[in-house]
Amino acid sequence: MRVVSGASGREIVHFEAPDAVRLPAEMNSFIRWFNEDLTTDPVIKAAITHLWLVTIHPFDDGNGRIARAVTDKQLARADGTSKRFYSMSAQIRKERKEYYAVLESTQKGSLDITSWISWFLECLNRSIDATVFLLDAVLYKAVFWEFHSRTGMNERQRLMVNKLLDGFEGKLNSSKWAKITKTSQDTALRDIQDLVDKDVLEKETGGGRSTSYDLRRIN
Known part of the structure; x- marks a missing residue:
């Protein structure tokens, strides 16, 4: 052979x-x-x-x-x-x-x-x-959801937060949010701002053409 x-x-x-x-x-x-x-x-x-x-x-x-x-x-x-x-x-x-x-x-x-x-x-x-x-990522995901167990989120928000926890490719902005969740730009912005107000998301530094967001780390 x-x-x-x-x-x-x-x-x-x-x-x-x-x-x-x-x-x-x-x-x-x-x-x-x-x-x-x-x-x-x-x-x-x-x-x-x-x-x-x-x-x-x-x-x-x-x-x-x-x-x-x-x-x-x-x-x-x-x-x-x-x-x-x-x-x-x-x-x-x-x-x-x-x-x-x-x-x-x-x-x-x-x-x-x-x-x-x-x-x-x-x-x-x-x-x-x-x-x-x-394993570190899996454990952090469990800790994150335990920490936010009482944080109110709709299905779109939970979907996008899980994508960020699993390793979202590139920068997350409102346009990508709207495309992935199949919703309007205005709804995407409201979803994002709501999570920013609840300390789930934070604006990334650096600027650029559009504002991008990432998860706020749990210490």
């Missing part, structure tokens, strides 16, 4: 899996090592697990998905808990271009897998950082 790109006659071979006759022995070695090895650092083992399984390439399809799933299983072992809030699989999908590049260079190179392990550990750190950021 090969992974190839390029025009006919000028193909570039990105990866070539072991011959099919070797698969039973390779998989037996992998499974035995995965289940029995207790000396390798568990996080390093997760990196080796992914590389080894995706290089054996035992299936016609889905090798990447299976490798990510088995890697997540090993990371769960490393954490010593069934509850994990970060997802290495999701981070690898986000960084698939870099993932395929380091995977290809490692598979085509010598038996030195240091560069692969370094990339894997850095990707794992980014996965954890991304999850911390997400």
Whole structure:
């Protein structure tokens, strides 16, 4: 099995899996090592697990998905808990271009897998950082609504406040408010001013052609 790109006659071979006759022995070695090895650092083992399984390439399809799933299983072992809030699989999908590049260079190179392990550990750190950021946002959203549990808001206002809490792209002004809520400019301005008066929104500094607004932070 090969992974190839390029025009006919000028193909570039990105990866070539072991011959099919070797698969039973390779998989037996992998499974035995995965289940029995207790000396390798568990996080390093997760990196080796992914590389080894995706290089054996035992299936016609889905090798990447299976490798990510088995890697997540090993990371769960490393954490010593069934509850994990970060997802290495999701981070690898986000960084698939870099993932395929380091995977290809490692598979085509010598038996030195240091560069692969370094990339894997850095990707794992980014996965954890991304999850911390997400959890902070979720927790802040809960705190915000608890703080404003007695603040009266109509459905349009709740919709727009939630969009701001979830990470509104660009600047929020009355025109965008009117477009998203499908209402008039005057109604949008009244909605916004009402939330400013209730200390939910505040005007952003900087000026420009139109006034923009953001959530007032809760200390």
